[in-house]
Amino acid sequence: MMPEMSGGELVVEYAIREQVPYVIGLSGHSLLPFLEAVYQRQDRITHMMVRHEHVATCLADGYYRASGRPLLVYLHLGPGLANGLNGIATAALDSSAMVIVTGNTWQRHYGRNASQETSRFFDAEQASLLRPLVKRSWAVQRIESLPEILHKAFKTAVSGRPGPVHIDLSLTIQAERADLEVPDPSLHRVPGRQRGDAEQILRAAELLAGARRPVIVCGSGAKMSGASPEVLALAEHLAAPVGCAHRGKGVIPEDHPLALGLVGAEARLYANKLVAEADVVLAVGMRFTEPDTSSWQPGAPFQIPPSRLIHIDIDPDELARYYPTEVSIWADAKAAVGEMLAAVKARRPAAVAFRQDPRIQELDRARAAWLRSIEEAQGSDAQPIRPERLMKELREAIPREAAVFVDTGKVKNWAYQQFPAYGPDTFYIGIGWTAMGHAPAAALGVKLARPDQPVVAFVGDGSFQMVPWTLSTAVDYDIPVTTVVFNDMAYGAVRDIQKAEYEEHYISVDVAMEKTGARFNPDFAQLAELYGARGFRVEKPAELGPVLREAMGCGRPSVVDVLIDREVRFPVAKQRAFRHLPRY
Template structure:
């Protein structure tokens, strides 16, 4: 029996359990769209392919699954590229299926082909950031390729892959047995663990240490290992610091949780890490911002501090710091063994009440340092007040997406996360424009959870067409636009080092300018509120959540820098020896 490749592709995705495909139409992929019409799979239509990729990214994080993006040749593929690259740097599993030029037109430069350096080579655009890029050369090869694509995206260090399909191949008939053959291949690979001898060595080093510390990254969430982490922390009474991507791996109200490290970290957290004698690092790549540009006087003093590093990706072990013990393993498997061995070596566990008291005192002092800003009734509103009131209104298990700027940096430093995987932020690529569409993907993945997107006016302005998809699909996300009339963080950076804000603030006729995003929302058929005073914000947010509809809240915010005691050596590039960070920019 024979059937069109496009039809068999959709049936294959159904068998894999795919429930949503995110994308945008084009003449190269409409055979797949036509097949999706009769499918249980929901096609989520967007107005820009970057939106599709970010939605798929948020969906994959919230649902803990591999997401699927369908896009068009040429500009469709390049429009999606930023979102796919963001997923790559944050290790998010994603399969991108792209229409391509007809195979019989190779070399003729057909409509929308990119071929300045080679014919039929659009897939090469993605090579620098996807785990693998395929171009399907013959229809009978497609079933094996799509099976390999999912397996590679999901295993090892997860990440996106690209399958570029000439449009004529979508419309070719092949024997259904070629797809059915893939049913016999396992859909779940067993992942590597650690042996007891290695686990005893690790636990032994931790027990002998005077100031041991756990340092956790986003790999904990990718491995779904938060429960195993908490079990080990509780049994051994070890403090935990985290990366930006690791926020939520252990609850911020846990008595042994320190907080985020690096440039946006606090002095207490950074000093605790720097003075540790043994660090067990779990699922982190030790990125620049988290590690204060790897300069030993700020956050980590390795190798004076002995490092044990467990990660699924061997490339990350020893990349930025020398490692005493390096283990390639799945974190859930590894922590399961470590827990068992720790209970064998220390059956009754350990307690460190003095350390818990120190951490509690630090947290109390940190909260107190923000009280003045939180109580401030001036308008434009203080960002600290926005974050505080959002936390007060939201349930503990709500999802937050951020963009870049105060919303991302402030959330990492000041916004308590209580459950793993509920803070979705663009980490490695730090992509402006991520937060607003990622929230739609998260809400589709978790329809029973509250989803709020904290974004700046610069980030929301990147792709306001997210509102069209929200309206069409009735996706009840709340967007809080922290509006400072600027690319605020960069404006503060430029002002501090060069004395100007040229190209970073939004003005019209010399006065601060912003579109009325509440009115824009209403034009899309979505409720929108423009806040006029600090006291209006919290009730408006409560009303937005209770409405269970898409809702935009435009709130003016002071353009003040996120406080930091950390270090990022770009400051030394701009202003050598001056220890200058950011300054406020008045609008």
């Protein structure tokens, strides 16, 4: 038996055995015994205190995406949990893992209106807040059950389709002591990759080998499983263009001749057209979400049928969910595509010379024509700065191997379409929940996971104003991430819809003084300096390149506040369904 331990000590000891590198959160009275246990083991696990719980959960999400390892996040009873919900929800919808521990009141105080206790329906209830957002939630009633709950929690978080899990720990359980064995994590894991059904792999290979216009579309499942080499090898063998769902951007380098880039609502038009004309579509680790399908509109990009669909996913609930599916393969993406490649080569040994393939040559011409169409905007010296010019300067200044984490809003649309990604570990976005202000904190997690990789966050001014205190954590722990603020003094994504579809009836979108109508934002560069970071403000296009390079090279957290033209509307490939709703 181990020496007698408290519940809090048991949680920390198990996290150490799981080789969790960081425990992160913000204190509260409901966590005091747990925090004492963390204090005593700082020789084995690094503690990080944030200034707002949103940073803790978003950072943990970014860390998992970049490393495949879950962090331990602690959240205070009630408001602390509520503050962390956006990061948890983003991780849930984007299949990213973390283990969340919430504090709770003493068990003897349940139902007695203890401080910050919610008990109008269930006593000391917190799990209901998280029910749609976690894979599993445990409320620990007895300390003897804690060892089993801990190994279940860590296994559940990373098994199958990853996601957050939750353990609710009362002060009673945190403080109580018992003689308990700390589980060995290696005895409670599911090693290896889930293989696809052999018959379905062969059926898929036959379809692909016989296809005349095959297309591959990859989501985050392809990136997370490390399937990029197999996807590229299969694509080159078949001369199959490779598009990406919104979470799959960068699955193959976007300067490869077979790269289509994004498909769906924010795609380049030629990419959607090519997918719509495919006779066979291989979907790898994607879920056919609303942005991927332009609200499931036929031909934007998917035309299924007549296209015949092969779908690979680690989550069986996602297979054959929206479209008729010729072959469904419940498997790890890397394993399934690798086996499929071998089966295709057995049936069709000779690879197609894709550079000479007429369809790929037509793709090359379409790509070149599209790039020519934005050349003038990319070179514009107009002030405020055109977004196309900013995207061009960002791509030239940011190293090819660097990682960017993109926030929601108009910034994500520009980045999807006009910021090429060159590898699976170079482009991240929170797109399922699309919480504003996610990227600045998530980028810190990427940097902690990959300290030698340059990391940049793209965020709009509206999003940045929701989370400026993220800079405190970056400065406190010397995490040198550069945040680029796309400052158009508006909530531009919604404003564009009002401009195009609602006769410019702007409401709740313009950042302005009520009495005068004058546009106003804080000076984000000065704000960064007040937090202890470097701050830069860019108003002239010629300043972009030098300032971006200085910010990224300064070795400190930095903010680059770029004033851009809010009247430039993003070129949408296909109208989304919400634009056709009745206006009432």
